[in-house]
Amino acid sequence: MCLEAGGNALACRGGCSSCCRGLFDITLLDAWLLKDAFIALPEATRLQVLERCRPRLVELRKRWPELKNPYLLNSLPDMAWQEMPEEDLTPCPLLDEKGYCLIYTSRPLTCRLHGPNIDVSGEDFDGTVCTLHPGDPASLPDDILRWRFREIFTREIELFRHFTRDLTGSSWDELDTFIPLALMADYDKVDWHRLQL
Numbered sequence: 001m002c003l004e005a006g007g008n009a010l011a012c013r014g015g016c017s018s019c020c021r022g023l024f025d026i027t028l029l030d031a032w033l034l035k036d037a038f039i040a041l042p043e044a045t046r047l048q049v050l051e052r053c054r055p056r057l058v059e060l061r062k063r064w065p066e067l068k069n070p071y072l073l074n075s076l077p078d079m080a081w082q083e084m085p086e087e088d089l090t091p092c093p094l095l096d097e098k099g100y101c102l103i104y105t106s107r108p109l110t111c112r113l114h115g116p117n118i119d120v121s122g123e124d125f126d127g128t129v130c131t132l133h134p135g136d137p138a139s140l141p142d143d144i145l146r147w148r149f150r151e152i153f154t155r156e157i158e159l160f161r162h163f164t165r166d167l168t169g170s171s172w173d174e175l176d177t178f179i180p181l182a183l184m185a186d187y188d189k190v191d192w193h194r195l196q197l
Contacts, residue, residue, distance in 0.1 A: 019111075020091060020092040020095055020099075020101070020111070021088065021089045021090060021091060021092070022088035022089070022090060023056070023081075023088065023090075023178045023179070023180070024092075024108070024110050024111070024178065024179055025073060025081065025110070025176045025177065025178055026108040026109070026110055026176065026177060026178070026179060026182065027108075027109075027156075027160055027174075027175065027176055028070075028072070028160075028163075028164070028167075028172075028175040028176070028177065029156075029159060029160045029163045029164075030108035030109055030110070030182075031108075031177050031179075031182035031185070032163070032187070033106055033108075034103065034106065034107075034108055034179065034182050034183070035182060035183070035185075035187065036106070037103035037105075037106030038094075038102075038103060038183055041102060041103070045102065049093050049094060049102065049183060050093075050183060050184065052093035052180070053093045053180035053181075053183050053184050054184070056090070056093070056178070056180040056181070057071075057180065057181065057184050060178070060181070064076050064077075067181075069185055069186055069189060069190065070177070070185045070186075070187055070190045071177050071178070071181035071182070071184065071185050072175050072176065072177055072197065073176045073177055073178070074174055074175055074176055074197050075197040081176075081178075092179060093179070093180050093183065094107075094179065094183075108179070109152075109156060113149075157173070160172070160173075161173070167192045168192045168193055168195050169192075169193050175197075
């Protein structure tokens with residue numbers, strides 16, 4: 001809605017992939033939805049995407065040899081996975097050759113947060129303005145620029161707890177993975193009711 005109403009003041013839209021670099025952690029719920037969208041892609045496309053994911057898995061296993069299916073980051077011994085190195089310009093494996101997200105309509109919440117993300121209360125969840133915006137997003141009226149982010153975050157936590165309770169038998173507050181790891185994971189081989197971190 002904001003992007004449509006913002007017109008030429010905003011660059012964020014399908015095909016703008018300048019933010020889609022490095023490793024982004026996503027919740028297990030987003031990972032599950034991501035995999036559903038991924039499975040719907042043509043097989044040849046899926047194979048190409050998985051080829052782009054493999055080097056990331058190798059790289060991460062060098063750092064954390066204990067990393068294994070379902071590739072949940074919360075079990076790792078340090079919190080370094082939460083720090084995204086600014087110099088990592090590796091494109092997301094889900095980008096096509098033109099920079100368009102192959103699962104754009106099903107992209108994770110973290111992907112949807114790039115761009116202007118100001119809550120109706122005025123809270124700015126990012127504090128930065130993309131230099132690719134051809135206009136000044138701050139010049140847009142509040143009813144266009146602001147959205148119900150805090151409400152959505154609260155709802156996401158509720159959904160996540162419900163999802164993990166159904167999946168594992170326990171409500172979890174956090175289970176995270178990286179996008180390439182989510183695509184490589186085989187969730188059918190996981191005994192979710194025995195999940196321990």
